[in-house]
Amino acid sequence: MQAVGSGLGGAPTGPPLTKFSMLRLAIQKSGRLSEDSLQLIRECGISFLSSSYKLKTEATNFPLEILFLRDDDIPGYVQDGVADLGIVGQNVLEEADGAHLQVEALGFSKCRLSLAVPRGDAYESVATLQGKNIATSYPNLLGRYLAAHGVQAQLHTISGSVEIAPSIGLAEAICDIVSSGSTLLGNGLREVETVFRSEAVLIAQPHLSAEQQDLLDQLQFRMQAVRRAKRSKYIILNAPVGALDEVRRLLPGIKSPTVTPLAEAGWVSVQSVVQEDDFWHITSQLKAVGAEGILVLPIEKMIA
């Protein structure tokens, strides 16, 4: 008997079955990107059963499958379309020549790829590294940087514990990921050049179907709303009516602030949105013009 709609074993009985449209998103299984990647997906309102032992899981309220992989494998899987999307550090993406896959910067896992030399060694400029041995896990990125500066050096590619290379005599310099610099310090090294600045990014395979592109648009819309909300705070305060012009100047809000009268004559309540970066600066100015009872609340989502 012929399977209905399969088209197998005889003349087709109807239109071919179209694959149910969904996206497969690859994230780091276990490492510095994992927790923030999962949190971003949750903050986008996507629920899933998570288990650290699993290789994949399916979202329950969005057509999304999540694959858990080593971060270094993510650009290749996305380039080949095995995964449709991925979350990976730009450092790993650039190293794999995958910059064209990037669709959105995500603002977390900020770090830099830096050159470092033993603290006591003389260092003037990148030209000091001419002819030296440099240990790194990023030979492509570093190679491009050195070439751009006209420096030739021997690169030794090692996959971990790069910072110990000088102390065991493997190299005179290293090039590795740095965030605070404490690991370098602990190994007697001094950071001398920034080779590349990185953050986590969303990447997408080049041949998404129209339906998948539509799902990606929805996902990016949610991610942007989450990021905007994180950068902003909701602020409520009381101010004397006479200070209102000053308060409005300090708190322009999205369109303009909400102003409502208080029961006490001559006072208003003002509600608005401020950027996290400007927050302390603005609150001290608000107090200076007579604002009182300033409340600051987190914003969960912010739709432009």
Ligand code: ATP
């Ligand atoms: P895997 O086992 O998946 O290969 P890994 O050991 O290569 O993991 P991690 O150390 O977990 O990688 O780092 C993952 C990514 O997080 C890095 O590629 C980089 O983008 C970012 N990262 C690394 N170190 C830091 C740091 N100190 N601060 C912030 N972000 C970092």
Ligand code: ZN
């Ligand atoms: Zn890795």
